[in-house]
Amino acid sequence: MKVALKTLLTVAVLTAGSAALAEDQFIPLPSYRVGPYAAGGSGFFGGAVDYMSLVNANGGINGVKLIWEECETEYNASRGVECYERLKSKNGGASMVEPLSTGIAYGILDRVAQDKIPMTTLGYGRSDAADGRVFPYVFPLITSYWDQAAGMIKYLGEKEGGLAKLKGKKIVHLYHDSAFGKEPFPVFEAYAKELGFELIKLAVPHPGNEQQSQWLQIRQAKPDYVILWGWGVMNPTALKTAQRNGYPTSKILGVWWSGSEEDVIPAGDAAKGYSSMTFNTPGNYPLLDEIKKKVYGAGKGNMEDKSRIGSTYHMRGVTAGILWVEAIRKAQEKFGKGKVMTGEQVRWGFENLNVDEAKLKALGALGMLPPVKTTCLDHEGSGAVKVQQWDGSKWKSITPNWVVGDRAMIRKMVEEGAAKYATEKKITPRDCSKEG
Amino acid sequence: MQFFLEVLLGGLLTGIMYSMVALGFVLIYKASGVFNFAQGAMVFFAALTAVGLHDLGLSLWLAIPLTMLVMIVLAMAIEKIVLRPLVNQPEITLFMVTIGLTFFIEGLAQAIWGASVRKLEMGIDDVPLEYLLDTLGIAISQFDLVAAGIAFVLVAGLAMFFSKTKVGRALRAVADDHQAALSIGIPLQQIWVIVWGVAGFVALVAGLLWGARNGVQFALTFVALKALPVLILGGFTSVPGAIVGGLIIGASEKIAEVYLGPYVGGGIEGWFPYVLALLFLLARPEGLFGEKIIRRI
Secondary structure (H helix, E strand, O other), X not given: OHHHHHHHHHHHHHHHHHXXXXXXXXXXXXXXXXXXXXXXXXHHHHHHHHHHHHHHHOOOEOOEOEEEEEEEOOOOHHHHHHHHHHHOOHHHOOOOEOOOOHHHHHHHHHHHHHHOOOEEOOOOOOHHHXXXXXXXXXXXXXXXXXXXXXXXXXXXXXXXXXXXXXOOOEEEXXXXXXXXXXXXXXXXXXXXXHHOOEEEEEEEXXXXXXXHHHHHHHHHHOOOEEXXXXXXXXXXXXXXXXXXXXXXXXXXXXXXXXXXXXXXXHHHHHHOOOEEEEOXXXXXXXXXXXXXXXXXXOOOOOOOOHHHOOOHHHHHHHHHHHHHHHHHHHHHHHHOOOOOOOHHHHHHHHHOOEEOHHHHHHHOOEOOEOOEEOOOOEOOOOOEEEEEEEOOOOEEEOOOOOEEOOHHHHHHHHHHHHHHHHHHHOOOOOOHHHOO | OHHHHHHHHHHHHHHHHHHHHHHHHHHHHHHHOOOOOOHHHHHHHHHHHHHHHHHOOOOHHHHHHHHHHHXXXXXXXXXXXXXXXXXXXXXXXXXXXXXXXXXXXXXXXXXXXXXOOEOOOOOOOOOEOHHHHHHOOOOOEHHHHHXXXXXXXXXXXXXXXXXXXXXXXXXXXXXXXXXXXXXXXXXXXHHHHHHHHHHHHHHHHHHHHHHHHHOEOHHHHHHHHHHHHXXXXXXOOOHHXXXXXXXXXXXXXXXXXXXXXXXXXXXXXXXXXXXXXXXXXXXXXXXXXXXXXXXXX
16 A cells, blocks of 8 residues: 555655756656556656656756656556657657667667657667667667677686587577567577587576466476576566476576576576676665665655665666766767756756766766777677675675676677668668767 | 486376366366466466475465465455356356456565565475486485375366366266256255365465476466367366366477477477367367267257
């Protein structure tokens, strides 16, 4: 009941806030806090809102306050498109959008370009959207699925003593049977061919709450590693079923959507020793302490369960908030400090982001995420990942440095994919040498 | 052969887990002629309430009976607010009402307890039995065996309840004809509360078992989708049919996934049970144990 009451109050406060000031920077949030993927949505959007509240508490972006309004999508693509349409023109117009859903991102891909509203897809969506010449309004910031897949192979190679040692090994790709699960196919297939390991692909039908047949096949194949590309209930089910079939958890490496507390805690002891990818180094940071002090201390925190502050999804949301705010700040540097930026101007900000270590240190987030530097050609800006391991009570980073896969190979694939999309959609790619 | 046996046994044990959900559908359909689309939502609601009370500091063994009380209150509310005004309405009307109930119950559960994923520890290890692993090389989880035991006890109890008790016979009479049952003095309201309460109990048991397996989360509602082909096979009115249907669906989907899946890209166990059920419908529309409908024209 407390949740319902809080939601009602939040809506009332946000509505009142958004109506009051027309000179604020508006960010629509097509979020999901109920339904099958609520754990991810509430953590991520909670983190982003917490960071924006902190920015406001510190005076805004050169005096410009941020306002936002949430619209519940329940991770449903058609509802997400409806939310986008409902919010895009509110409060002077949306500066940007982040749906945290591949389905919704695909649904509004063409619309954001038409409406000139930049869309970030942090760690999901189309990997080839990193080519800014073809996708000027899409930003798969930090690391795409393809770069993550390359990072996974690099990590497994290093674990074996070098990439060449993967020759003759067996790797199972256990994936959610959807576009999300199939996204890394080209990368794994290319690596399997190049390095000479056997790739076994096993699909898990949605939602993945029953996986006995897949894990029996894994038991029979006796692979050296299992790459778990899951989402939601598929993750704890995979870990529990692996245990039920006697497959060691230490040989399972998950995608970052399989690497949150919500994925491992329900699996209990079965998750101990399990590793997953991440683009945040787990731990505490001065920035999180500042959020606790200034936002939660003032009673404005967004997370109902305060123990989730600094959790995987919350930190990912804070990371998104940092990048959104820095893009707006960058845009202000070019188009006028202290002014409200249009979507087009914020797009420029995203395309010229330079969140380096010095900036991260100043924010109190050094090491929390890799440095991000985008260009017209590269809307991803990093490609770096880390590997974390669950010790039974918390995640710990097990790669001291950021891991980067074969970026040259991935870039080639990105350009090929984007060129194909451009041909299909009759898009003339931008000439980046002419972009200022 | 050993691998085939492992696939088959794994499938049979999974099938029993499906049967647990299917049973709830059977109970309500058998006693009231209503296809309760909200059974999956009831599984989620019951499990979330139990684990929610447990997280508040109550022991699980106190949280479970308290949840049962909540399920009875829910059954009474459904009877009074939803079913009573719809006595003698067409079946399709009642079915549509249960669709509305689904969304209401799902929303209510999340409004009260939040939408976080919760861990449920029942104290039964979900690890392979060492003896079977060492001697036969087959991995069978002791959790699955306990779940199978619970299912059989539940089915035996329900079968006895329906055939041997006065209330059970009254339930069957109500299912045959609401008005006729009323005319001979069977209290329809009480019967509906009892049957929805029993279905709530079955939902609680299914929710606890599935929740202990995968975590208590919204995805529990999806398990109901696997119960539908089980019902088609076993028949909508047969308690033992739900078990037999579950066993067939569980075993066949696993065998199909392992032996047929690799030739068609895998991931077929999501739709294979429905194809099987469809084929079965053509041959025997009332299911294996369902009552044959004979109408005089």
